[in-house]
Amino acid sequence: MAGTMLVFDPVAPRDGEPGQSSRKLDDLKGKVVGFIDNGKPNFNHLVDDLAELLVGKYRVAAVMKRAKRGPGVPAPDEVIKELCERCDAVITGSGD
Amino acid sequence: MIEVPERLDELNRFFDERRWSDGLPVVPSTRERVERMLRQTRRAPEETIARIAPVFGAATVERIAINAVLAGCHPEVLPVLIAVAEAIAAPEFQLQSIQATTHPVAVWIIINGAVAGRLGVNGGGNCLGPGTWANATLGRALRLILQNIGGALPGDMDRATQGQPGKYTFCCAENEAENPWEPLHVERGFAPDCSTVTVVGAAGTVNMNSHAKDAGDLLRVIADTMAFPVGIDYVYGGEPWLVLSPEHAHVLKRDGLSKAGVKHRLWNESRLAAHRLAAKDFGRTQNARRAELGEIAPDSLLPISVRPQDIGIIVAGSAGTHSVYVPAFGGISRSVTREVSS
Numbered sequence: 514m515a516g517t518m519l520v521f522d523p524v525a526p527r528d529g530e531p532g533q534s535s536r537k538l539d540d541l542k543g544k545v546v547g548f549i550d551n552g553k554p555n556f557n558h559l560v561d562d563l564a565e566l567l568v569g570k571y572r573v574a575a576v577m578k579r580a581k582r583g584p585g586v587p588a589p590d591e592v593i594k595e596l597c598e599r600c601d602a603v604i605t606g607s608g609d
Numbered sequence: 610m611i612e613v614p615e616r617l618d619e620l621n622r623f624f625d626e627r628r629w630s631d632g633l634p635v636v637p638s639t640r641e642r643v644e645r646m647l648r649q650t651r652r653a654p655e656e657t658i659a660r661i662a663p664v665f666g667a668a669t670v671e672r673i674a675i676n677a678v679l680a681g682c683h684p685e686v687l688p689v690l691i692a693v694a695e696a697i698a699a700p701e702f703q704l705q706s707i708q709a710t711t712h713p714v715a716v717w718i719i720i721n722g723a724v725a726g727r728l729g730v731n732g733g734g735n736c737l738g739p740g741t742w743a744n745a746t747l748g749r750a751l752r753l754i755l756q757n758i759g760g761a762l763p764g765d766m767d768r769a770t771q772g773q774p775g776k777y778t779f780c781c782a783e784n785e786a787e788n789p790w791e792p793l794h795v796e797r798g799f800a801p802d803c804s805t806v807t808v809v810g811a812a813g814t815v816n817m818n819s820h821a822k823d824a825g826d827l828l829r830v831i832a833d834t835m836a837f838p839v840g841i842d843y844v845y846g847g848e849p850w851l852v853l854s855p856e857h858a859h860v861l862k863r864d865g866l867s868k869a870g871v872k873h874r875l876w877n878e879s880r881l882a883a884h885r886l887a888a889k890d891f892g893r894t895q896n897a898r899r900a901e902l903g904e905i906a907p908d909s910l911l912p913i914s915v916r917p918q919d920i921g922i923i924v925a926g927s928a929g930t931h932s933v934y935v936p937a938f939g940g941i942s943r944s945v946t947r948e949v950s951s
Contacts (some may be wrong), residue, residue, distance in 0.1 A: 516614060516615040516616060517612045517613060517614060517615055518612070518613060518614075518615045518637065518639065519610040519611065519612055519613075519640065520610060520611060520613050520620075520638045520639055521610055521611075521639075521640070521643050521671070521675040521678075522610070522611050522675075523629055523638060523672065523675045523676050523679055523753065523757040524629060524666075524757045524758070525661070525664070525668070525672060525757065525758040525760075526666070526667075527664050527666065552893065552896050552897055554889055554892045554893060554896075580896075582845060582896070582897045582940070583844070583893070583896075583897050583939070583941065585703070585710060585938075585939070585941040586703065586706070586845075586940070586941050587703075
């Protein structure tokens with residue numbers, strides 16, 4: 514390239530953290546599904562309906578519902594630990 | 610290294626197309642400039658100081674220096690930016706939320722101690738405005754670090770509804786010479802001869818102009834300013850900040866108030882009747898603060914923060930009857946202070 518110079522690239526590569534792919538579930542039957550209620554209004558109603566569907570239609574063994582203070586804050590460590598130990602899958606999301 | 614056009618206007622177009630800038634022209638990050646900056650620290654260029662959310666890119670000493678060069682920083686500021694990188698990565702700062710939220714949260718850098726004077730960081734007149742190289746370029750360098758290393762590109766990972774001008778640059782020193790109380794770093798347990806950076810998730814600035822010459826009168830109008838029903842600090846119990854002008858600080862001190870005393874009075878007087886919140890926000894507040902406050906009724910008085918000491922105060926600015934209210938990012942983010950070392 515005519516009239517060029519060399520400079521340092523300011524951008525950090527995106528592959529810096531070792532990735533960990535989630536374990537896929539073949540089906541939901543007999544599994545334990547967790548929900549993290551993000552504290553937005555009505556998320557609890559959404560979770561109640563989904564829990565009913567998961568148990569009634571997909572034969573999920575149990576649903577665990579845990580809450581955090583708000584959408585911008587992480588779930589408490591003890592909640593994450595408990596869900597990791599007891600759940601086959603965990604769903605979090607936004608309900609407004 | 611990468612090959613770029615030598616002509617400055619073409620180079621800037623190159624950077625703009627790749628979204629490697631904040632929308633303003635950059636200074637080319639040549640080997641000579643980056644190496645000159647790296648000579649300002651004993652730390653190795655390849656050392657990772659922090660992982661910057663939301664993509665958790667590695668903020669190496671060298672990458673911090675590269676972004677500082679782009680922002681136009683003088684080489685001597687590198688140790689300050691290293692301390693800033695450490696501070697924003699502290700878990701309690703919740704950078705991931707700050708970077709990705711729809712809220713207009715900027716990262717405000719407050720500098721205390723001798724390093725402020727040495728680097729020419731302004732804590733006097735227009736300290737939050739234009740005109741001082743160190744303030745402007747330090748804040749800008751942080752923005753470039755947040756975008757280029759943290760990956761928070763506006764409209765992409767950065768989901769701010771409007772954002773705010775402070776996201777270009779937001780950096781000042783405390784005016785320790787005009788502060789009638791202990792400066793921020795001493796309040797936080799650092800020795801007076803230490804230099805520190807404090808990072809705050811700041812949702813804007815509100816001018817508070819009052820000619821009050823009586824502490825009670827002044828505190829009343831400041832507390833009224835803080836108590837607005839769309840401030841997220843009431844929803845979670847936050848960490849609001851005040852930049853008191855030297856004049857206002859001296860009125861409060863003259864009437865016998867310590868900094869802790871000011872915080873206590875403001876905490877009491879800024880309590881907001883819960884019914885002033887919108888119905889949806891009332892519900893969010895009930896959810897978020899039940900463990901702290903118990904059941905919240907419409908006539909409950911909500912404190913702006915969990916504890917009086919969570920209200921942040923610095924003294925900055927020059928002559929004038931203006932102080933600044935800095936609403937924060939609720940209880941989601943907590944300010945963090947780190948020592949600056951070479």
